[in-house]
Amino acid sequence: MTTFTPVAPETAPASGTALTGKRRIAFASFVDENYLPGFLVLLRSLALSNPGVCEDFVVLHDDLKPSSIARIRALHPRIVLRRVDAEHYDSYVKGDQDNYLVRKAYFILDIFRLRDYDTVITLDTDMVVLGDLGELLQLREGLAAVPQFFYGQHKLNSGLLVIQREYLSDAFCAKIDQVGRSGSYELDKHDQGILNAVLDGDFVRLDARYNFVKRRLSGDLPVPDDTAILHFTGRHKPWQGGEAGYALAEDRWREFEMGDAEFHAAYLSKGNLHHDLLVHYGTPHVRRTGDVEAARKVAAGHIAAGEYQAAVDLLGSVRIPVDEAWPHEVLGHALMSVSRHEEAKTQLLLATAAPNRAATAYARLAQMAWVHGDNAEALKYATA
Template identity: 80%
Template sequence: MNATQTTATVPAAARPAAAAPDEGSARALTGKRRIAFASFVDENYLPGFLVLLRSLALSNPDVCEDFIVLHDDLRPSSVARIRALHPRVTFRRVDADHYDSYKKGDQDNYLVRKAYFILDVFRIRDYDTVITLDTDMVVLGPITELLAMREGLAAVPQFFYGDKTRMLNSGLLVIQKEYLTDQFCAKLDEIGRSGSYELDKHDQGILNALLDGDFVDLDPKYNFVKRRLSGDLPVPDDTAILHFTGRHKPWQGGEAGYEQAQERWREFDVDDAELHASYLSRPGTLHQDLLVHFGTPHVERTGDVDIARRVALAHIGSGDYQAAVDIMERVHIPVDEAWPHEVYGHALMSVSRYEEARVQLLLATSAPNRAATAFSRLAQIAWVHGDDTTARTYAMAGLGVDPTHRASRIWQQRTIDGVPAQQKGGPEDQLAHVAFYMDRQGNAGDKLLPESVRLAFDPDTTSRRWHSVHAHRLFDEAALERVNARRGLVIGGGGLFIPDTMPNGNSAWQWNVRDELLERIDVPIAVYAVGFNAFDGQSYRADRFRTSLRKLVERAAFFGLRNHGSIEKVRAMLPAHLHDKVRFQPCPTTVTRQLVEGWQDPARRDDTILINAAYDRAGLRFGHDYAYFLAQMAKAVKDLGDLGEVQCVAHSLDDEKIAFDLRREHGISLPVIPMYDFENDEIRDLYARTRLVIGMRGHAGMIPFGCGTPIISLISHPKMAYFLRDIERPEWGVSVHDRDLAAVLVERSRDLLADHDRTVADVHGRQQELWKVTEANAAELRTILGG
């Protein structure tokens, strides 16, 4: 049977509603599922559990979820051995006395007493899915199907020859959040204390008495019990999890008649060094957390340069650039090993050790397969330092090696486009403006942002009134002199508080400025509509950001963040006396109708529904749910077609992926609008003329909203929920992880479109509230900045 097949619905008494997460948590905002494995472990079963952990890593090298170890007492040395095998393990002590009130078949047998302790898994409240594994199991094959399950309580039916009763084997359970409740635990307690279950089946007996056969069937391969192999039969090739049920355990010598099964267990009874080497040699994708966890001690033990490179890349991927530098500094890189030099150079430039990075990258250019990337990074370093000529030379060298190399093409183009032309007006007439000035074919939302910020200060957005300072270029003495010659400095907008778009070690956020130069800015500073853009699961790894942030808040005459969620995050990083300086300033794109001179709402709208999906940091957005999301969007697109013509609007090139995937996986074709090629007026015009925008990017919601168009946000990032919370319309959002995504999306679209004029009027009313805040702040800013 398929893992998603279900039996009759579990009775409501046995399946109470799940507890809601805290409103302010990332989980509540994005709906992203948190998944954990769980086992009860004691000293007697520790050898089995260690093998289980090794087998999980080696058989599923791309899987690394939290692992909850339930225990009643483990020695510190045992805890250390467990931690060495898993980077995301947590320990929770079982309330052993709680289960002494249960009626049992052999009350004085300590093994019987502990058999009930796994029921503590139902007291876990901070996960959406928990997968229990008995410690006498060994994982032999992929189990990713279990991670994708979203409903019910799933298990393999128990297996006994000649037994036709429908009961589950509790060795492996896939438990969804509606079972992780106080009500369900109370039912377990009631049955346990009454003894109204098969006493000799312990925890399994209680669960079967409560569920009465109503559980989701899993394929037997996920809990393949040893008794199926009686007579020393070989383990079937498709077995995912082998379960050594019965009294005789492999670490105790095993049992006659099961030698082939026990040999499979012994494959994973290895020491740490063997585990590390075996894991690191696995083909395919390795999970970054496990790669770091096993690769770091392996590098320390062996000095393996290639593994150091791979660990460094994993650190870079998670935004821990200093850790990437640290691991590369531990090994000797031969001169002719280009790839490690390139990765080391990448790590060094990410912490602003530019001269050292340049040396490493020049060494990397010697190998044809790494030269284009190395040259593009050298071009980036030169561009960061304001040397467009050298940057162009390196970019052209990269294109000479590989004419299709995208990064080299970007840097070559950026040295042509540069920052908008300067000096049409005198310095005394200008405000300096630190922003991310997007490249041609870059993200459409980021392209529109600098102009939108400027409109909030002055209808003239040209260089007559503005001096452009690219946030990603090193803010040096010359830049400081130019800024101090202006009448003020505006920083924003956009999600500049993010660690990884263009990392640097000077500030650890997007403006590449050292503290000492920030302190020497002697004109008024206004931080305007900046967002805290860290994803759910992403964090700043060092104190550098906190220190830089504090100095910026102290120095700023105005410090406005674009949503209250960002305000909460930033205040949490500041001392209490600075909290009141952090205030609300909506993103100016959300009040576009008020800012654009001569704005006219469209006399008629196209009968279209625009869909946008984002794919940067896809793992953080979708987790294990991308296939589910795509299938739900396929259903939604079909039904939305009854409400209007559905089109894909791509803010960046990568956003076209949803159209490709829907066609390939579900046979659905969508027209694609390449908004990344649009000018700002074209962006605004398109969004003003459509009837509804369903967007996953922040500015696929904020820009159309600012143009007066109804929106629904596909929430995969907290900032989407922050904005909807600020405008008091959380119902205009739906999580990409929602169990009923397609149905909810279509229902809400239908509601918004049913009386479109009323919905548009509601958008205008919500926008007016943001405009009041913007106007009040503008009056204060005129006093601060003049003009």
């Protein structure tokens, strides 16, 4: 039986997963200052394309600035920072030892040192998520990837990997080290070359739409509608000016190059929102705009998670028009839940003015009356 030795993270992942038995899944990328603009776009695209998904996002890094880390954290509530062991890869045989980009290309291999998760999905920072990733989140076996575009089915493209726990092991790391130190791999393919040498074709093949390389679109071809992840391989990145012949692809990337205000509003306009993302993006949006409808959504999310005081604080911070019944109802529910019954009664009575909210508001009023032992008033509200 393999012994797993945990690597202490700089920021620990949420511990609740161990208690609930929920499968532990994480996304992961290696990020440095040069590729930070791409990573910020990647985070926005992941949230907007998969608004109901919020897993830990492991950020491997060698020397990010505090200001860069703050920008990353602003875009995701479950960032897990891990500093790579850069010197570990100095012993690997490489095609160009002095090229700093070549050296950093190997750092993503640190992902195999994680011991905290059942599944890890790696994403290169020059990717943009355009579609649903539910199929990837449901994978349970093997190491999955898209085959390389130019080299047939035997070799994988390492831009996206779906790695199961069996590969997050000391034994697999030892195989990586052996190949890296011996140089028995395609040196110009860096981390990808090592993985292909270790796996020798033994990986789960994913459809190309999960790692759709831009080279498929040469000549300004449009991005296919079913593309889930678009990968800007090559030297010229969209945030560095891009490359001639790929304008339509780069337009898709720029859809997610936006400021916080635009991004928060875009996320809140989606359906099926994850609680953690709703709160993370919705709270600053409400503080910035005073948007009552957004405040109602975020407060309802707090209530669903049992965070009643947070709901009271947020909705209490905005001015709710008298005739906006739904926010009054939600605030009344939150106030009732923290035993501020008189204030709750006022809010719920305001909500009864709207036929589509009246039934729920009267039900809560009846419940409060019954709690206070006033059966006559409880009956009046219950039958209203």
